[in-house]
Amino acid sequence: MTVDLAHSPADEAFRAEARTWLRAHVPAVPLPSLETEEGFAAHRAWEAELAADRWSVVSWPTAYGGRDAGLIRWLLFEEEYYAAGAPGRVSQNGINLLAPTLFDHGTEEQRARVLPPMASGEVVWAQAWSEPEAGSDLASLRSRAVRTDGGWLLSGQKTWSSRAAFADRAFGLFRSEPDTPKPHQGLTYLMFDLRAPGVTVRPIGRLDGKPAFAELFLDEVFVPDEDVIGEPGQGWRVAMSTAGNERGLTLRSPGRFLASAARLSELWQAQGRPHSTSERVADALIGARAYQLFTYAAASRFLDGASIGPESSLNKVFWSEYDIALHETALDLLGPEGEPADTDWAEGYVFSLAGPIYAGTNEIQRDIIAERLLGLPKGRR
Amino acid sequence: MRFLLDTEQRAFADTLDTMLTAADTPAVVRDWSRGEHTSGRALWRRVAEAGVFALAVPEAYEGLGPRPVELAVAFVELGRHAVPGPLVETVTTAALLTALDDTGPAKRLLPALASGESTATLAVGPYALDADLADVRLAVSGPSELRLTPAPGGPHRPSLDPARRLFSPPPGGEILATGPQVTTATAVALTWARLATAAQALGVGLALLDRTVTYVKQRVQFGVPIGSFQAVKHRLADAKIALEFARPLLLGAALTMTERDVAAAKVMACEAAYTTARTALQLHGAIGYTAEYDLSLWLTKARALRTAWGSPDECRAALLRGLSGDRPW
Known part of the structure; x- marks a missing residue:
């Protein structure tokens, strides 16, 4: 098969259908920040609107609310979604992190129970990975899962739990076997209710004060066996096995950056094309194109049967640093209007600052690139 | 696709x-x-x-x-x-x-x-x-x-x-x-020149990265290969990122042959090659700064190709010139 950037007529028809739907449904006035109570509710309602016409999870099987659309059509949907100025996705933790794990390691019962309400926004998920003493060294986590009749009792503290201030449920790793030879052994992957007895959620204000994440205090929180994903004790493998597949591609779609770069370019043109920022505007456009084509190449390899693996670290460092540079350029271009915090650019800027930190810090990603892609020897971190 | x-x-x-x-x-x-x-x-x-x-x-x-x-x-x-x-x-x-x-x-x-x-x-x-x-x-x-x-x-x-x-x-x-x-015809030729130069620069960058990775695995200081030091690893990781994102841009430019795509590929491939050259020189230390050592053949070419057939700024200007209200890509 020959190299080709053109999409098939059927894929283009799918794109056109998405574009038409979005044009008719995207709110004319931007929703309030999803990191506020009011905004969270508005974004949840938007998820329901998407789901009603099967646009919330296009790549999922139809049985769970998707369209069986595949990776390429998902990429096209994302391009249209962000080009249309549609709202941020309040359910992205569930859709991008938990759902792939359920597809690979969950039971049919779990998928049927968990995925449809995730797709509709009825249940919004938060992640519960980090702990006060376990950040980049995640495997050193201490929160416990202790066996009890019909399930597990969770105790300990989780932190930096994105969306947990307003979300319904959470997923994460817990130590179910103490004293294993290696720290990543004896961990179990569990889902739990953020409103269950024994759970205390303490919201944390991010840099701008909005409660974008939270601390979770767990005191003998009961979780039934049906909410364990994969085998008890195998949680590390369960969590990591999906880290290297298409998740590396789907965490941030190129559509988001293509749309942001286009908006930056419009802003620059509206400001009279100032020479002082032309280099940075050009680089934002170039970076968006590079990210799109990098993703197309990775998607093509994936569809050819290749696994993605540590290449996703290249992707993560690139988009997270790109996103900050793009928003910095916009704020600089705006001059005094770059200071007010109530603009989309300011909101996007604050959001972008977290990118190099979460989902594996960029320092960890660079270690992975150096050791696993370049073959350099392991050393002290 | x-x-x-x-x-x-x-x-x-x-x-x-x-x-x-x-x-x-x-x-x-x-x-x-x-x-x-x-x-x-x-x-x-x-x-x-x-x-x-x-x-x-x-x-x-x-x-x-x-x-x-x-x-x-x-x-x-x-x-x-x-x-x-x-x-x-x-x-x-x-x-x-x-x-x-x-x-x-x-x-x-x-x-x-x-x-x-x-x-x-x-x-x-x-x-x-x-x-x-x-x-x-x-x-x-x-x-x-x-x-x-x-x-x-x-x-x-x-x-x-x-x-x-x-x-x-x-x-x-x-x-x-x-x-x-x-x-x-000169405008058409310039597009071909930029595409070929971008490709050549990408190859130069890839060679520099390969040679430097080999070197830092072999060069021992403080009793360990210098490639085990995080400062060294992270510079090489950044070079790898730059080159791997220039690669699809180049292929995309060759497929579309639009002025905008080719200019983008020229900027990114030449920047990636040059960044890699700076890293290669730094990580080799003094031996990398000699004309005698073969690394110099690629180090100096990365610099020359950057301005050949359109400097980064000229290529950025070419890219921005054609912008209108539409989606850029």
């Missing part, structure tokens, strides 16, 4: 890589830099026999092209092996002559370029690369005059890359074409 090289294209790259690895290109580059062109000419013929120059020449003029994707694939390998000579200029000349309304010059000159019998150089700006040995020497003067120039009279100016020999085109010579067709 299938954005991957096919089996034949990958095999073509492998064939060139094998051939150039066996050719001991560093020795050829050093001969070339001294003005001894015998080994370089021999290598040129082998590159031509592999079909590289024919990719830029249409079948009507005894070529195999135009095939920009395969050409980009080939130029990555030429860059990876630091092959000297007016490679980009030969391809650019082919593109320019092909794009003229008047087919006479193409009929006359292109078959020999496709076969490798003759080499070409071309000055659009102040210099013509390797004009002392090129068989066909073109100059675009003013916006609309294309000349076949006489052999250079004076000495060349040295380039930061000793393998690149810069000649000012002398006045006079035969006028090949005039008028708006020259302006139009």
Whole structure:
């Protein structure tokens, strides 16, 4: 098969259908920040609107609310979604992190129970990975899962739990076997209710004060066996096995950056094309194109049967640093209007600052690139 | 959409890589830099026999092209092996002559370029690369005059890359074409020049990364390989990121051949190669700063290619010039 950037007529028809739907449904006035109570509710309602016409999870099987659309059509949907100025996705933790794990390691019962309400926004998920003493060294986590009749009792503290201030449920790793030879052994992957007895959620204000994440205090929180994903004790493998597949591609779609770069370019043109920022505007456009084509190449390899693996670290460092540079350029271009915090650019800027930190810090990603892609020897971190 | 090289294209790259690895290109580059062109000419013929120059020449003029994707694939390998000579200029000349309304010059000159019998150089700006040995020497003067120039009279100016020999085109010579067709054809040729230069730069960057990774695994200080130090790893990781994102941009540019995509690829490939060169020099330490050590052949080329056929700023300006309200990509 020959190299080709053109999409098939059927894929283009799918794109056109998405574009038409979005044009008719995207709110004319931007929703309030999803990191506020009011905004969270508005974004949840938007998820329901998407789901009603099967646009919330296009790549999922139809049985769970998707369209069986595949990776390429998902990429096209994302391009249209962000080009249309549609709202941020309040359910992205569930859709991008938990759902792939359920597809690979969950039971049919779990998928049927968990995925449809995730797709509709009825249940919004938060992640519960980090702990006060376990950040980049995640495997050193201490929160416990202790066996009890019909399930597990969770105790300990989780932190930096994105969306947990307003979300319904959470997923994460817990130590179910103490004293294993290696720290990543004896961990179990569990889902739990953020409103269950024994759970205390303490919201944390991010840099701008909005409660974008939270601390979770767990005191003998009961979780039934049906909410364990994969085998008890195998949680590390369960969590990591999906880290290297298409998740590396789907965490941030190129559509988001293509749309942001286009908006930056419009802003620059509206400001009279100032020479002082032309280099940075050009680089934002170039970076968006590079990210799109990098993703197309990775998607093509994936569809050819290749696994993605540590290449996703290249992707993560690139988009997270790109996103900050793009928003910095916009704020600089705006001059005094770059200071007010109530603009989309300011909101996007604050959001972008977290990118190099979460989902594996960029320092960890660079270690992975150096050791696993370049073959350099392991050393002290 | 299938954005991957096919089996034949990958095999073509492998064939060139094998051939150039066996050719001991560093020795050829050093001969070339001294003005001894015998080994370089021999290598040129082998590159031509592999079909590289024919990719830029249409079948009507005894070529195999135009095939920009395969050409980009080939130029990555030429860059990876630091092959000297007016490679980009030969391809650019082919593109320019092909794009003229008047087919006479193409009929006359292109078959020999496709076969490798003759080499070409071309000055659009102040210099013509390797004009002392090129068989066909073109100059675009003013916006609309294309000349076949006489052999250079004076000495060349040295380039930061000793393998690149810069000649000012002398006045006079035969006028090949005039008028708006020259302006139009020069713009087309510039796109080909930028694509080939971007590909060559990407190859240069990939070679620099490979050699530096090998070096830091072997070089021991404080009792351990320096490649185990995080400061070293992270610089190399950044070089890897830059190169791996330039690669799809290059392939995309070769597929669309739009001015905007090609300009983007030129900026990113040349920036990636240059960043990698800076990292390679730093991580090699003093040995990397010597002319004698072969790393210098790629280090200096990364600098020269950055401004050849459009500096990063010129390419960014070209990209921004065509922007309107529409989606840029």
